[in-house]
Amino acid sequence: MPLVKAEGVVLRTGNLGEWDRLVVILTAGYGKVRVIAKGARKVQSRYASVTQSLTHIGFTAYVGGKLPTLSQAEALESFRPLREDLDSLAYALYMLELVDISLVDGQPHDDILSLLIACLHILSHTEHRELLLAFFELRLLARLGFALESEACPRCAGRPGQHLVVDLPGFPCLKCSQTEGPRLQVRVSDDAMKLLRKLNGGDWRAVESLCAPVAGERELAAALDSIVFAKLEKRPESHGFLCAMRVDARSKGGRT
Ligand SMILES: [Zn+2]
Numbered sequence: 001m002p003l004v005k006a007e008g009v010v011l012r013t014g015n016l017g018e019w020d021r022l023v024v025i026l027t028a029g030y031g032k033v034r035v036i037a038k039g040a041r042k043v044q045s046r047y048a049s050v051t052q053s054l055t056h057i058g059f060t061a062y063v064g065g066k067l068p069t070l071s072q073a074e075a076l077e078s079f080r081p082l083r084e085d086l087d088s089l090a091y092a093l094y095m096l097e098l099v100d101i102s103l104v105d106g107q108p109h110d111d112i113l114s115l116l117i118a119c120l121h122i123l124s125h126t127e128h129r130e131l132l133l134a135f136f137e138l139r140l141l142a143r144l145g146f147a148l149e150s151e152a153c154p155r156c157a158g159r160p161g162q163h164l165v166v167d168l169p170g171f172p173c174l175k176c177s178q179t180e181g182p183r184l185q186v187r188v189s190d191d192a193m194k195l196l197r198k199l200n201g202g203d204w205r206a207v208e209s210l211c212a213p214v215a216g217e218r219e220l221a222a223a224l225d226s227i228v229f230a231k232l233e234k235r236p237e238s239h240g241f242l243c244a245m246r247v248d249a250r251s252k253g254g255r256t
Pocket of ligand 1: 153154155156157158172173174175176177
């Protein structure tokens with residue numbers, strides 16, 4: 001049986017039979033793949049910890065039969081700070097699920113893998129989790145072909161309007177918005193619009209230097225939730241956990 005060597009981030013796992021684990025990995029070069037980790041649910045298994053979600057792994061697998069089977073795996077990065085902090089974990093798991101449900105198996109997307117790994121590293125130390133998620137979502141949407149245009153009307157390239165048309169996604173000018181019909185439109189404040197432009201265009205360091213609380217942050221997060229749900233045509237399961245952490249952070253007078 002041919003042996004394949006790859007690396008990637010474990011997006012999700014599932015149970016197979018009595019002791020095996022199905023591991024869904026976004027790999028470099030091969031896209032999203034499913035592999036079987038034999039015996040991984042036994043406590044003493046060499047695969048037990050390395051095949052958990054949110055692990056950057058290097059592995060080799062035998063390709064044959066229905067699904068490839070792991071023959072060797074090692075953790076390249078386990079993102080421990082994210083596992084030890086519930087707030088950060090909620091954001092990390094949400095990012096993993098967004099990637100998982102955005103991609104079909106076997107379609108290489110190294111750009112999304114690099115984005116995911118970079119954002120997981122930043123999430124390990126940033127205070128701006130909500131802004132980082134927005135930064136991540138905007139780039140993920142762009143890489144999937146749904147870039148959110150904030151500088152011009154997406155229909156005529158004229159001056160953008162102030163109403164976000166969620167499933168476009170974009171800000172049509174007044175004239176074009178009259179032809180959009182009854183699509184879901186959200187009015188966006190000047191603060192949220194400024195923040196969106198900063199997140200859309202700049203690099204992360206420009207965002208990281210903003211002082212909390214950042215005006216428009218919550219409004220923009222809600223708008224991006226709507227866009228993501230519209231594009232994915234579903235609400236990710238981990239969104240409930242993320243919302244619980246957002247509410248908790250606000251009740252503690254936190255940043256989000
Ligand atoms: Zn227009």
